[in-house]
Amino acid sequence: MSEITITMPQLGESVTEGTVSQWLVQAGDLIEKYQPLVEVMTDKVNAEVPATFSGEITALLVEEGETIAVGTPICQLKVEGTDDLSESTQTPSENNEKAIDEAAATESMKQRYSPAVLTLAAEHHINLADVTGTGMGGRITRKDIKQLLANQDSTTASAASQQLSETSTRKPHEKKLKPIQVDQLPGDLEIPVTGIRKAIASNMVRATSEIPHAWMMIEVDVTNLVSYRNAEKKRFKELEGYNLSYFSFFLNAVAKALKKFPELNSSWAGDKIIQHKEINLSIAVGSETELYVPVIRNVDEKSIKGIAKDVHHLAKKARTGSLTQADMQGGTFTVNNTGTFGSVQSMGVINYPQAAILQVESIVKRPVIINDMFAARDMVNLCLSLDHRILDGVICGKFMSHVRDILENISGDTTPIY
Amino acid sequence: MPVLSYIEAITAAMDEEMERDDRVFILGEDVGKRGGVFRATDGLYNKYGAERVIDTPLAESAIAGVGIGAAMYGLIPIAEMQFADFILPAVNQIISEAAKLRYRSNNDWSCPITIRAPYGGGIHGALYHSQSVEAIFANQPGLKIVMPSSPREAKGLLKAAIRDPDPVLFFEHKRAYRLLKEEVPIEEEVIEIGKANQVRAGDDITVITYGLCVHFAKEAAQQLNDEHGIEVELLDLRTVYPLDQQAIVHAAKKTGKVLLITEDNKEGSIISEVSAIIGEQCLFDLDAPIKRLAGPDVPAMPYASSLEKAFIVNQDKIKQAMLELAQF
Numbered sequence: 001m002s003e004i005t006i007t008m009p010q011l012g013e014s015v016t017e018g019t020v021s022q023w024l025v026q027a028g029d030l031i032e033k034y035q036p037l038v039e040v041m042t043d044k045v046n047a048e049v050p051a052t053f054s055g056e057i058t059a060l061l062v063e064e065g066e067t068i069a070v071g072t073p074i075c076q077l078k079v080e081g082t083d084d085l086s087e088s089t090q091t092p093s094e095n096n097e098k099a100i101d102e103a104a105a106t107e108s109m110k111q112r113y114s115p116a117v118l119t120l121a122a123e124h125h126i127n128l129a130d131v132t133g134t135g136m137g138g139r140i141t142r143k144d145i146k147q148l149l150a151n152q153d154s155t156t157a158s159a160a161s162q163q164l165s166e167t168s169t170r171k172p173h174e175k176k177l178k179p180i181q182v183d184q185l186p187g188d189l190e191i192p193v194t195g196i197r198k199a200i201a202s203n204m205v206r207a208t209s210e211i212p213h214a215w216m217m218i219e220v221d222v223t224n225l226v227s228y229r230n231a232e233k234k235r236f237k238e239l240e241g242y243n244l245s246y247f248s249f250f251l252n253a254v255a256k257a258l259k260k261f262p263e264l265n266s267s268w269a270g271d272k273i274i275q276h277k278e279i280n281l282s283i284a285v286g287s288e289t290e291l292y293v294p295v296i297r298n299v300d301e302k303s304i305k306g307i308a309k310d311v312h313h314l315a316k317k318a319r320t321g322s323l324t325q326a327d328m329q330g331g332t333f334t335v336n337n338t339g340t341f342g343s344v345q346s347m348g349v350i351n352y353p354q355a356a357i358l359q360v361e362s363i364v365k366r367p368v369i370i371n372d373m374f375a376a377r378d379m380v381n382l383c384l385s386l387d388h389r390i391l392d393g394v395i396c397g398k399f400m401s402h403v404r405d406i407l408e409n410i411s412g413d414t415t416p417i418y
Numbered sequence: 419m420p421v422l423s424y425i426e427a428i429t430a431a432m433d434e435e436m437e438r439d440d441r442v443f444i445l446g447e448d449v450g451k452r453g454g455v456f457r458a459t460d461g462l463y464n465k466y467g468a469e470r471v472i473d474t475p476l477a478e479s480a481i482a483g484v485g486i487g488a489a490m491y492g493l494i495p496i497a498e499m500q501f502a503d504f505i506l507p508a509v510n511q512i513i514s515e516a517a518k519l520r521y522r523s524n525n526d527w528s529c530p531i532t533i534r535a536p537y538g539g540g541i542h543g544a545l546y547h548s549q550s551v552e553a554i555f556a557n558q559p560g561l562k563i564v565m566p567s568s569p570r571e572a573k574g575l576l577k578a579a580i581r582d583p584d585p586v587l588f589f590e591h592k593r594a595y596r597l598l599k600e601e602v603p604i605e606e607e608v609i610e611i612g613k614a615n616q617v618r619a620g621d622d623i624t625v626i627t628y629g630l631c632v633h634f635a636k637e638a639a640q641q642l643n644d645e646h647g648i649e650v651e652l653l654d655l656r657t658v659y660p661l662d663q664q665a666i667v668h669a670a671k672k673t674g675k676v677l678l679i680t681e682d683n684k685e686g687s688i689i690s691e692v693s694a695i696i697g698e699q700c701l702f703d704l705d706a707p708i709k710r711l712a713g714p715d716v717p718a719m720p721y722a723s724s725l726e727k728a729f730i731v732n733q734d735k736i737k738q739a740m741l742e743l744a745q746f
Contacts, residue, residue, distance in 0.1 A: 010541065010542055012541075015541075015596065016593065016596050016597040017596065114674070114704060114705040114706060115701050115702045115703070115704050115705075116674040116702065116703050116704055116705040117705060118702075119702040119703070135745065135746055136745055136746045139746065141705055141746070142673075142674045142675075142703075142705035143621070143622065143705075
């Protein structure tokens, strides 16, 4: 015994529905195959629907007068001897859906790019290797890219403002570059960068990456200075026990010029420039492997002898490694005695955050023309590096000219040693 | 707004046009007293008389030929082919005469005929009552082929076809006649020929089709939206020749995933041409291969239910194809 459902048949080519006009059987009736069950009226025809099986009517599912679509169940029939016909079978579409889900789980399509995806990726500089695809087999769909772009658009605005505030507060030395890979050669010696070397490195990087450097050089005739110093040096050494160096005269001249042009005796402080009253000159003192920049305080208040004494002491301390932190603080301008290594021209790196650095080169005897005649003169180049944020060429030119005037007019009268 | 079935909308369109213009008349087999085998001309014989609703012999070439002659003479004929399958004897008249008349006469003559014919299967019609024949006419410049997808569209497009100064083939899906019902405005609505219609907007996949398949695609799209959240852009071509290329390109570019559907045999069908247009103009916007869902390349729709079901494009097949494309 099994239950069979009889459905509304198609009664014409354009017929999609029909109205049950009269039932010809009742529930409980025993019927034969092909016996009329029901009268149905459609737009085109009135027709009797015959039974497709023999059996017992168990239920009528549609009332008389009801209009129903083709395929709608109209009655149920109990049939003898046949197997259950209403076995459940999986529909093909369900099978297909499963197959699709399985395909989506693999990555087989990850690197198969459609023209639309390639076009969008090229337009917006997207690296497709970084994109996760939601399509079949992990394929990146056009919609994946569009969603990525939509997300980027909404975050770009906030990222931009964040970046802006970061740059304004960021300390310049925090900007770090990745070290490059250096090929090792046989016999190479590795020297760890520590201590003073590390400090020098970071100061130089900071100074060169932040300060917009500009340079200028003047030539000074120091013939008078040379003869003055030569006349005095022997006596001085005997009297004081240390050398009367040229450098002391240069420091003296620079201090006097800074007094006149305080613009150069200043520091950069981000949103302001600080002009210093004290003239504290940093001097570069080097050893074989290291460089120190100790400070001679209030140089403008000191005699040539006083300056020479400070230089001597600081140099000695540097050589013995006994310079203290206090010795190196408070500098407002740096003078570098590059002439001691024989240099005649150099471009100094400014001692951050000062405004400028002056390099005193070697004194060299050279032929020069004075009053249309050749003369053998002691000449020296002075090289200035300036922070162009703080200083401009005009003021620096005036400063350098003043230094030259002082140096060219040095004598026992203008510049006493004591 | 009254609810009209697809066939009632067609009757209403002819009725209104005959009332508007005395030159409009109907000719075809059984269109008079019988009111047409599908009842498309029901009531018109009584209203307009035997001179304007003319029963003809069983000779399709004559129906088309007489109509073409009357059109050249200044009348506006609506010729009915009882089934699109039987239009073939009239092909010479339609392609060689109607389509080419304006061109051949250097614009002196025109042929404002409308030829209506029920097409399509899924109704146990078998070979001679199930065919889709639009592709036969779809490379004949001078012809227009209109295939409406709903009662409202059918009414508005048939009125436009009757008013068109050149020949229009108007194919009506016979299964849609009593399957589709919708509210149709009482006020006059004439829908421009040559313009496709966006039925549904979406950004996941684009479906382009025409005729009764629009209805199934619309239903399937709603199901996919409910079940999977898939948004389907659905374009109804309305006029299958000449095609609204602009609308096709626009819809295809919108999602880059295109499904084309026809009930006709696949090879050389209307959607093959749609596919070519997209291939020519949208390459860099395509995100998936252009997909065609169509009948198999088999000579005829079978009679047996199971085979007919296997042959015909239906809502389940459309839904499955849409889902596969969306997941690609």
